[in-house]
Amino acid sequence: MAEPFRFYTRLTLKETTGLRAISLPQLLKFLRTVPGSVIYHHTHHYLQQHQYLTPEPPNDFAYWVSDILGDKELGERLVSIDTISFPSLRALRERFIETIEEHLRKRPRLRFRWVEPEQAFHFIRAVSVIFPTPYEAVNLAEFARGLVAVTIDSLYYHIFEARLRLEHGSNDFSLWFKSLGEEALAQTVARLDPYTHTMEELRQSILRMIGRRLKEAGIS
Template structure:
């Protein structure tokens, strides 16, 4: 069996060409027309963006709805979306637009944010590189994960879900080559990663594998 190749990635945010939104209607209209990378960034890559906050919600749209336009209903509806459940970003866009259109039909006054708190549409460029590190056995995987950077955790456990085989993390895919690692695989796939920072997620992955017998 091939070794597990530990990749790392670093991400750099950049502005998009989409103007900032000051209210729900502008958010809706801009989101309808932005590049898919913008949607992906605000749903998935935001976890790699430096922050002083550990927000309630894991996507930037929900956080903005709650903190800056004070729409807690919308925040809850957007906050529960699992972006990795969508194999196609256009489907994710459709789902978000549906929620926004529904909300626009419910509210009488469309709240605006304060100046300086607009929603800024950004995207990112990711640089991926081979760390040179390899894992040869499932038993060595927990320790290797424990030493990974946040970039590696993101790349192998979250970003991997966009790649073939779609919807699976790289660790599970590799472990599927080892019939006796079913418990560990199962634990990884049951892990609810929605509420964890990458640092927390690293520890949870190690625990999930160790509980599955890989240690």
């Protein structure tokens, strides 16, 4: 018998590190040393702040490089770093560093391009506060009811934070479906690319998948 699924939620508070960069070498220097929570903030907060819109490329580094520093090529390469393919923040950070280093090798004069202080890149840390909601499920039907009731922050926690920041291996929903013996459902949900949907679309997609599964099993 699988353990009941408890919906948690996680809310974030922003904390500035006081570190700022006005050039690529500075950006690179701080990228190497800032805590993982800073990398997490700059690659994920977009998803939440603009969740009602079509998702934006979810990283601030790309935005700053292309729109502020004005290097569209590097910006594009940073945009296309596929966050979902990295198992940890360490690996994600490494890819950002490698991409910028490689570009600087190709275009060394870019080292000397800098922006005005008021356009600096500010390194911000995400402080996550995680707490349980009263919603709990022992089967798929209850799970669907819980999924309707929670905020998108709860989805965010079980999908992004669990996988990348807490390194649970997959998203929490898929892990639980697996423990129920719902292998196919677990895999379908794990294959969803959460970075190309809004959180609300994601919720609806998962609800539809559960709905189909319940129908197959003759539970409606």
